[in-house]
Amino acid sequence: MIRPMPKVKVGLVQMKAESTPEKNLKRALSGLEEAARRGARIACLQELFRTPYFCRTEDHRKFRLAEPIPGPTTRALSGVAARLGIVIIGSLFERRAEGIYHNTAVVLDADGTLAGTYRKMHIPDDPGFYEKFYFAPGDLGFRAFTTKFGRIAVLVCWDQWFPEGARLAALAGAQILFYPTAIGRVPADSLEVAAGQRDAWQTIQRAHAIANGVFVAAVNRVGREGNLDFWGHSFVCDPSGKVLAQAGNRKEEVLVADCDMALIEETRQMWPFLRDRRVDAYRGLLSRHLNG
Numbered sequence: 001m002i003r004p005m006p007k008v009k010v011g012l013v014q015m016k017a018e019s020t021p022e023k024n025l026k027r028a029l030s031g032l033e034e035a036a037r038r039g040a041r042i043a044c045l046q047e048l049f050r051t052p053y054f055c056r057t058e059d060h061r062k063f064r065l066a067e068p069i070p071g072p073t074t075r076a077l078s079g080v081a082a083r084l085g086i087v088i089i090g091s092l093f094e095r096r097a098e099g100i101y102h103n104t105a106v107v108l109d110a111d112g113t114l115a116g117t118y119r120k121m122h123i124p125d126d127p128g129f130y131e132k133f134y135f136a137p138g139d140l141g142f143r144a145f146t147t148k149f150g151r152i153a154v155l156v157c158w159d160q161w162f163p164e165g166a167r168l169a170a171l172a173g174a175q176i177l178f179y180p181t182a183i184g185r186v187p188a189d190s191l192e193v194a195a196g197q198r199d200a201w202q203t204i205q206r207a208h209a210i211a212n213g214v215f216v217a218a219v220n221r222v223g224r225e226g227n228l229d230f231w232g233h234s235f236v237c238d239p240s241g242k243v244l245a246q247a248g249n250r251k252e253e254v255l256v257a258d259c260d261m262a263l264i265e266e267t268r269q270m271w272p273f274l275r276d277r278r279v280d281a282y283r284g285l286l287s288r289h290l291n292g
Contacts, residue, residue, distance in 0.1 A: 008149050010176065010215070011040025011086075012255040014234040014247045016223035017052040021065065024050045025073060028090075029080055034254045036084040041110075041149040044089040046221045046234075047157050047180040048103065051093070056226045058133040066095035069117060074106055082112030087147045089154055091180040093134070094119070103135045105154040105180055107145045116145040120156040121165060128186045128228050131158075144172035150261060157181045160205050160218065164285065170212035170274075175264055177208060179218040184230035198231050198249075206241040213239045213268040215259045222250060239267035 013031030018024050028049050035043040048054075050073060054062040067073060073092055081088045087110050094104035103120035119138030123131045142165045144153045153174035159165050160179045169177055183201060185194035202218075209216040215238055222232035235246040236257035245257035268274060284290050 007258050007260045008041050008176075009039040010217050010236055010257050010259050011035030011038070011043035012217060012219035012234045012236065012247070013043065013045050013049075014219055014222055014232055014253045014255065015046060015049060016252055017221060017225060019052070021050040021073075025076060029076065031252075031254050032080055032084070032086070032088060035256060036086050038254070038256045040086060040256050042087040042089070042147070042152065042176070042178075044154075044178045044180060044217060044219050045091060046219045047091045047182040048093060049091055049180075049221075052225050053182045053221070053228065053230070055131045055134055056128050056228060058130050062134065063095075063101065066093045066101050068096075069094050069104060069106060070114065074108070074114065077106070078108050078112040078114070081108040081110060085110050087115070087149055087152070089152075089178050089180065091156060096136075100136055101134055102138060103131065103156055104138075105156055105178075107147065107152065107154060110148040115147050116143060118143055118154045118156070120159060122158045122162055124158045127188070128226075129158075142168035142172065144169055144174040150175050152176045152178060154178045154180070157183060160201070160208075163204075163208060163211065166208035166212055166214075170214050174214060175261055176215040176217060176259065177212075179205065179216070181218055181220040181234075182230060183220055184228045187227050194229075194231070198233060202233065202235060202243075206237050206243070209237050209239055210241040210271070211273055213264055213271065213274065215239060215264075217257075219255075222252060239263050 094102040107115040109115040121138040125132040153169035219234040221230045232249040247253040
């Protein structure tokens with residue numbers, strides 16, 4: 001007899017950035033505490049939550065912000081995960097070796113153990129988002145991690161625009177895709193353009209949920225940092241793309257949403273996209289371009 005899968009509360013901690021890692025870590029831990037009090041069993045922090053978004057400029061001094069994994073931040077998150085009995089996802093500036101750095105997410109299981117790491121695969125290089133200066137591309141692939149409260153995958157910010165990563169994570173068994181994020185409006189964009197970009201940002205992630213029959217949870221920062229206005233709007237959607245909960249665009253918020261895991265199988269039965277994939281016909285996806 002197949003037992004129905006349980007409901008799981010997911011928490012997202014949407015924050016403004018303080019000036020120092022210590023202050024941001026303290027506020028992040030407070031947000032995790034609130035998420036747990038409200039019943040969240042899996043809680044996710046925003047991209048590079050320990051610091052302001054330093055990739056706005058190219059500055060060698062910012063490499064001092066990097067830390068090893070395991071390191072002080074993972075130890076702090078591990079202790080909170082074990083004490084609260086929740087799964088925690090934290091996004092860090094990883095110092096892998098001398099001169100090699102990554103934009104990395106860690107998954108701490110509910111007993112505080114490190115369930116896995118994910119290194120951001122797609123690295124942007126755009127005005128205000130100079131990440132290629134700081135981060136080497138990820139080399140761990142698109143992974144899913146088994147935790148006490150479900151099998152999850154983590155992808156990071158720019159990854160959220162690429163359907164291939166979401167599909168591979170779903171094929172690896174992920175039931176929820178988490179996207180720690182730092183995205184917002186640059187000065188060259190009008191408010192109208194920025195609103196369209198924000199709508200596209202949510203639409204494509206809802207499409208990942210629909211195409212793969214999974215839950216999607218994206219947590220973005222808020223506030224103005226230098227010339228960037230981060231637009232918040234952290235949200236959780238179900239396998240049909242329905243938005244279950246969404247934060248605003250100005251304030252710090254702890255968002256909590258119920259995820260009924262039984263919807264994954266129900267949705268995939270109605271929309272059998274994974275069944276009907278033509279895996280024999282997709283070789284062209286391994287090419288940069290098919291015409292020259």
